[in-house]
Amino acid sequence: MDLNLNILRLASTLAAHSTxxxxxxxxxxxxxxTPGYRARDIDAFSETLASGSVFIPQVTRAGHMTFGADPxxxxxxxxxxxxxxxxxxxxxxxxxxxxxxxESRQTYDLALGVYQKTMDILRISIGRNR
Amino acid sequence: xxELSKTMAAAASGMVAQSARxxxxxxxxxxxxTPGYRRKIVSFxxMVQNATDGRVVATGPVQLDQTELQSVYDPNHPxxxxxxxxxxxxxxxxxxxxxxxxASRSYEANLRMFDQARQMAGSLLNLLRR
Numbered sequence: 001m002d003l004n005l006n007i008l009r010l011a012s013t014l015a016a017h018s019t020x021x022x023x024x025x026x027x028x029x030x031x032x033x034t035p036g037y038r039a040r041d042i043d044a045f046s047e048t049l050a051s052g053s054v055f056i057p058q059v060t061r062a063g064h065m066t067f068g069a070d071p072x073x074x075x076x077x078x079x080x081x082x083x084x085x086x087x088x089x090x091x092x093x094x095x096x097x098x099x100x101x102x103e104s105r106q107t108y109d110l111a112l113g114v115y116q117k118t119m120d121i122l123r124i125s126i127g128r129n130r
Numbered sequence: 131x132x133e134l135s136k137t138m139a140a141a142a143s144g145m146v147a148q149s150a151r152x153x154x155x156x157x158x159x160x161x162x163x164t165p166g167y168r169r170k171i172v173s174f175x176x177m178v179q180n181a182t183d184g185r186v187v188a189t190g191p192v193q194l195d196q197t198e199l200q201s202v203y204d205p206n207h208p209x210x211x212x213x214x215x216x217x218x219x220x221x222x223x224x225x226x227x228x229x230x231x232x233a234s235r236s237y238e239a240n241l242r243m244f245d246q247a248r249q250m251a252g253s254l255l256n257l258l259r260r
Contacts, residue, residue, distance in 0.1 A: 019133040019250065023184065026137045026243040030144030030187045032236050033151075034174040094239050101246060108250055112257055119260075 007118055014111035017045045020074045021104040028092050029101075035088035039079040041100060045107070048074060131254070136184040137247040143186035144240035147174055148233045150189045155230040158221050165209050167219035168194040169226070195220055 021042045031037040084093030154170045161167040170192050177188040197220050205214035 015254075016133070019137070022243075022247060022250065023133045023137040023140065026140045026144075026240075026247065027185055029236075029239045029243050030140045030147075031174070031176055031185075032144075032239065033148075033232070034176055034187055037176060094235070098239070098242070101243060105246055105250065109253065112253055116257055116260070 011111045011115040018104040018108035025101045028097050032092040037090050039092045040076045041079050042074050042076045134247050134251045141240045141244035147187045147189050148237040151233045155226050159226050162221040169221045
């Protein structure tokens, strides 16, 4: 049986996006004292969804909403310096990175929460207790 | 999960680099009174280990600070020349302490990132366990 639930795919894509973001933030923190390193961040999730290249629409009827993107397709770009440019050309601000990491943690928890809730609803609908 | 293990690899490399820097700072402080000692410094570099592992930080070669050695007047010192001066180290304690503070701050940031990736992996596994 293929339910093909878009919400599950959306949730897992969001989870993949926030882990990819966490990876890039950690990279920035690890390179916080490397001369010449420029801080980077991943493209926003909404942009990933909107851009056509990584977007896999699965539409069988006109009213269907299309969600879901290729988790490997997240682009990244340099951050605008956050007032943290040091004389050796490094643009990582630890405080800024901490904030970004907290954000990615929140969206990750949100994605897992949505996923879990959907599974719960599915379980109830087939007559099982959670 | 792959992104999360990449995250942990990057954070771990950051901790290794920062602790190497901390070790050199301690060596410099310990040798602050050694005649002729030049302070050791190390630079950080970005390194790509392999395609799957992402980018990590590595320490470059250890270099010796080539600034002038301090001349200390002490005619009773065994290494003193005829004018009563001898070459001490070129370690500046204030600089070393500031450096070690920065290293410990960056180390903590890396540790925080590592812990967060660990927690994220934990909550993902929790979802599977249900």
